[in-house]
Amino acid sequence: MIETTLERGVGLRIRPWLGIAAAASFVVASFMALIWAPADAVQGEVYRIIYVHVPSAWLAYLAFVVVFLASVGWLWSRRPLFDAIAVASAEIGVLFTGLALVAGSIWAKPTWGVWWTWEPRLVTTAVMFVMYVGYLLLRGLSTDFQRRATRAAILGVILVIDVPIVHLSVLWANSLHQLPTVLRAAGGPALDSSMLLTLMVSVAAFTLVYAYFMSARVAIELVRQERLWIRT
Amino acid sequence: MLERIGSRRLLIVAALATAVIVGVFSVTNLASSTVYYLTPSEAKLRTLPTGQLVRLGGLVKVGSLSIRPLSFHGPNEFEFVITDGSVDVRVLGQGAIPGLLREGAGAIVEGSFTADATFIATQVIAKHDEVYTAPTAGATPAHRTSLP
Numbered sequence: 001m002i003e004t005t006l007e008r009g010v011g012l013r014i015r016p017w018l019g020i021a022a023a024a025s026f027v028v029a030s031f032m033a034l035i036w037a038p039a040d041a042v043q044g045e046v047y048r049i050i051y052v053h054v055p056s057a058w059l060a061y062l063a064f065v066v067v068f069l070a071s072v073g074w075l076w077s078r079r080p081l082f083d084a085i086a087v088a089s090a091e092i093g094v095l096f097t098g099l100a101l102v103a104g105s106i107w108a109k110p111t112w113g114v115w116w117t118w119e120p121r122l123v124t125t126a127v128m129f130v131m132y133v134g135y136l137l138l139r140g141l142s143t144d145f146q147r148r149a150t151r152a153a154i155l156g157v158i159l160v161i162d163v164p165i166v167h168l169s170v171l172w173a174n175s176l177h178q179l180p181t182v183l184r185a186a187g188g189p190a191l192d193s194s195m196l197l198t199l200m201v202s203v204a205a206f207t208l209v210y211a212y213f214m215s216a217r218v219a220i221e222l223v224r225q226e227r228l229w230i231r232t
Numbered sequence: 233m234l235e236r237i238g239s240r241r242l243l244i245v246a247a248l249a250t251a252v253i254v255g256v257f258s259v260t261n262l263a264s265s266t267v268y269y270l271t272p273s274e275a276k277l278r279t280l281p282t283g284q285l286v287r288l289g290g291l292v293k294v295g296s297l298s299i300r301p302l303s304f305h306g307p308n309e310f311e312f313v314i315t316d317g318s319v320d321v322r323v324l325g326q327g328a329i330p331g332l333l334r335e336g337a338g339a340i341v342e343g344s345f346t347a348d349a350t351f352i353a354t355q356v357i358a359k360h361d362e363v364y365t366a367p368t369a370g371a372t373p374a375h376r377t378s379l380p
Contacts, residue, residue: 038366043332047364075244112357113330119268150243157247161255168259174268174289176340178362191364 015219018212025205032198049107051198054181055206056100057125061163062210063093064132071156074149083149084221085214086156090135092213096206097129112176120169121177128162135159145228269340272319282347288323289340289359290316297335302326314339314351325353332358 033051040047066089073082104122105115116122135155142148170177182189182199189196269289270278280286296313307327312335313320323341333339338359343352 041365041367042360043364050364072244072248075240075247078240111330111332111360113328113333114355114357117357120262154243154247157244158251158254161251161258164255165259165262169262172262174271176268176289176357176359178360181362181364190362192366194366195364 015212015215018208018215022205022208022212025201025208029198029202029205032201037195037198038192043111046107046110049103050181051202053100053103053107054199055203056096056103058203059096059206059210060093060100060128061167062207063089063096064128064160064163066214067093067132067135067156068160071153074153075157078146080145080149080225081218081222083145083152084218084225086149086152087136087139087221088214088217090132090156091217092210094129094132094136096210097125097132101125101129117176119176120172121166121175124162124166124169128159128166131159131162145225271316272314272321273316275321275345276319280345283344285342285344287340287342288314288321288351289338290314290321292333292335292337292339293320294335297333299329310356312339314341321349321351323351323353323356325356327354329356330358332360334358 029051033048037048037051039045067086070082070086070089073079074086101122104125108117109115135152138155139148139152142151167180169175170179181191182196191199269287272288272290275286275288291314293313293315297310298312299308299310302309308329309324309326310329311322311324314323315321323343325341325343333356338361340357340359341351341353342355342357345351
């Protein structure tokens with residue numbers, strides 16, 4: 001009971017501020033991405049999709065790593081809070097994986113010339129999307145809370161393996177997707193300092209949105225758990 | 233209770249171990265067994281049968297790209313040479329080509345070889361690198377988002 005009150009109290013107090021910070025940083029990021037940052041020398045204006053595409057993919061990684069950590073937390077301690085964090089993060093991760101795929105597709109058509117092609121990065125990302133949709137479906141299979149949480153947690157631990165695979169897939173020989181721009185193997189980030197700053201602000205804005213979504217979604221899940229008499 | 237905690241921890245170790253094994257297997261095997269395209273040299277080495285669908289990747293040879301409209305509103309006819317530095321392949325095709333297709337830049341073509349080793353492309357994909365810079369004064373970006 002003390003734990004629940006604490007969790008909910010903290011969530012309630014922080015959430016409005018997270019919402020305000022997320023909205024404000026989105027306004028700043030939009031201005032920087034659409035107006036302040038220069039066009040690209042090769043791609044022209046269309047490259048600006050990077051400011052949606054890269055932060056979305058980053059959030060997908062972040063969300064699924066959080067699912068992994070929360071899954072380990074549940075298996076280790078059986079605290080229902082961990083299961084709430086896992087389901088919340090998985091849902092948000094699926095959302096942003098989808099957004100990364102859609103934004104990437106819209107970027108690919110005018111530059112590569114195709115909406116979709118069976119290229120390693122694209123395939124591994126699509127697999128990641130489908131696997132976590134499967135994770136959410138699996139959660140619906142059992143009505144027994146303990147069983148559901150344990151099954152989901154085992155899957156949550158195993159599925160995280162696709163995150164490094166997606167990230168490293170661009171390094172495989174004969175692929176199409178460009179290499180990482182910021183986290184490069186050799187040398188610093190391969191983009192203008194103003195572009196890099198814009199990208200960093202966009203990533204920060206998306207991360208704040210993630211935190212805001214998480215605080216709301218975890219709170220919903222905690223209420224659900226309480227209604228089902230899982231925590232009293 | 234102690235027993236239950238013990239089996240639970242065992243479950244975590246088992247799940248983590250499975251994840252690591254699956255991960256190592258997939259990374260090492262996928263990286264070597266997935267081929268998105270062949271280079272012209274690899275294609276030559278394999279002596280592909282004519283008509284076999286294949287993707288070919290390399291650089292568009294400088295001075296080789298030509299695009300001709302077939303009719304005023306109709307599709308374009310294009311021709312260029314794709315090279316990996318040692319083997320050149322002549323590519324012919326009709327239809328849309330990506331805005332970023334340039335001489336000296338990367339490209340991937342989908343299609344098949346004819347009997348005389350010309351490549352008939354059904355799809356052209358432009359490859360671009362991870363470098364982004366502001367355009368220098370006076371220069372226009374190679375790719376513009378307006379309609380042609």
